[in-house]
Amino acid sequence: MLESFFKNKKVIVTGHTGFKGSWLTAWLKILGAHVIGVALDPPTSPSHFEVAALGAEIKDIRLNILSGNNLIDLFVDVQPDFVFHLAAQSLVRVSYENPVDTWQTNVIGTVNILEALRNIRKQCSAVIVTSDKCYLNKEWVWGYKETDELGGLDPYSASKAAAEVAITSYIKSYFGVDGDSVRIASARAGNVIGGGDWARDRIIPDCVRAWSSKQVVELRNPLSTRPWQHVLEPLSGYLCLAMALSQSPRVNGEAFNFGPVAAEDKSVLDLVSGMASHWNAVQWKILTNANELHESGLLKLNCDKALHYLDWGVTMNFDETIKMTADWYQNYYENSQSIYTETTRQIDFYTEIARGKGMKWAQK
Numbered sequence: 001m002l003e004s005f006f007k008n009k010k011v012i013v014t015g016h017t018g019f020k021g022s023w024l025t026a027w028l029k030i031l032g033a034h035v036i037g038v039a040l041d042p043p044t045s046p047s048h049f050e051v052a053a054l055g056a057e058i059k060d061i062r063l064n065i066l067s068g069n070n071l072i073d074l075f076v077d078v079q080p081d082f083v084f085h086l087a088a089q090s091l092v093r094v095s096y097e098n099p100v101d102t103w104q105t106n107v108i109g110t111v112n113i114l115e116a117l118r119n120i121r122k123q124c125s126a127v128i129v130t131s132d133k134c135y136l137n138k139e140w141v142w143g144y145k146e147t148d149e150l151g152g153l154d155p156y157s158a159s160k161a162a163a164e165v166a167i168t169s170y171i172k173s174y175f176g177v178d179g180d181s182v183r184i185a186s187a188r189a190g191n192v193i194g195g196g197d198w199a200r201d202r203i204i205p206d207c208v209r210a211w212s213s214k215q216v217v218e219l220r221n222p223l224s225t226r227p228w229q230h231v232l233e234p235l236s237g238y239l240c241l242a243m244a245l246s247q248s249p250r251v252n253g254e255a256f257n258f259g260p261v262a263a264e265d266k267s268v269l270d271l272v273s274g275m276a277s278h279w280n281a282v283q284w285k286i287l288t289n290a291n292e293l294h295e296s297g298l299l300k301l302n303c304d305k306a307l308h309y310l311d312w313g314v315t316m317n318f319d320e321t322i323k324m325t326a327d328w329y330q331n332y333y334e335n336s337q338s339i340y341t342e343t344t345r346q347i348d349f350y351t352e353i354a355r356g357k358g359m360k361w362a363q364k
């Protein structure tokens with residue numbers, strides 16, 4: 001199903017050099033799309049984008065999304081069929097260190113993408129990625145719905161809430177509800193894991209960095225729970241959302257959550273011990289004075305809307321998610337020559353599992 005939608009389509013992916021963007025790029029290539037990536041250099045070294053040599057597969061454009069006029073020129077020139085906006089300053093801790101950069105990239109950068117979309121004169125479906133952290137966190141034990149209050153205490157979360165406000169304003173002000181040409185929806189996903197992430201202060205990258213050099217990993221908030229999911233889960237949601245937008249105006253202007261079922265909300269400690277079961281002789285220690293910066297404890301998403309409108313649900317359980325993640329890193333640390341093959345193999349495998357579980361998007 002996905003292939004029939006994306007084959008030979010022109011797709012702009014912003015943030016293609018980052019963790020999620022690189023996986024989306026690889027997936028779109030498998031689907032036969034012409035991918036035009038727009039981003040700064042990869043945010044980490046190593047990076048999935050570089051080790052999988054994805055630059056050779058696509059049109060790789062290095063452009064700051066704060067350069068609004070250049071973005072407009074690019075969108076006018078390409079006239080994309082689909083846009084996935086993932087470029088962002090994506091880390092809570094970095095947002096405390098560089099709040100102005102975070103606000104600029106996440107809010108003005110998103111506004112610049114919306115402005116560029118205003119200049120497209122053909123049908124185009126755009127998925128703008130924000131975060132589950134756009135919800136004002138009330139430490140509820142139940143999941144946040146798309147209509148719940150937006151807000152954030154740390155600069156990252158607040159900037160993502162502000163991006164959501166900007167998206168809604170642009171949709172109401174400039175993009176008609178019928179969505180004759182450009183249709184837009186926002187996507188809010190929780191913490192993702194998967195191979196190829198080496199970002200600072202994310203738990204899986206911290207583990208593999210430490211364990212691959214026989215170090216002990218330090219845990220800051222071991223009991224915090226997060227809606228962990230494999231990176232391919234929200235990406236399948238973004239693809240379904242883009243398909244639905246292009247099929248009809250029904251979901252135009254809507255926001256969608258993409259997260260695991262509540263039973264899969266696990267703690268940092270569950271995640272680390274799960275990863276450890278796939279590695280030999282690894283250790284961790286819990287830092288007792290580490291919670292000096294505010295980070296929300298409990299955060300769950302209600303994803304009924306994605307199920308209802310997009311037929312989307314998660315494919316893998318917690319154990320499958322951890323195994324796929326560990327397999328990727330082990331392949332990297334043991335045999336870094338075949339990363340692109342491993343990435344595409346995992347996408348094919350994930351699609352097969354989804355097909356087996358009856359996911360509509362995965363059917364042939």
Ligand SMILES: NC(=O)c1ccc[n+]([C@@H]2O[C@H](COP(=O)([O-])OP(=O)(O)OC[C@H]3O[C@@H](n4cnc5c(N)ncnc54)[C@H](O)[C@@H]3O)[C@@H](O)[C@H]2O)c1
Binds near residue numbers: 063
């Ligand atoms: N990784 C997660 O767990 C997670 C969870 C929820 C939401 N998100 C959101 O998903 C999106 C992708 O996240 P990620 O983990 O892949 O991020 P990442 O940090 O790995 O990648 C960020 C990408 O944005 C690009 N970028 C940053 N500033 C830019 C600028 N000014 N101009 C152009 N490009 C710029 C980088 O070059 C990179 O390609 C982000 O919007 C992030 O906030 C991520």
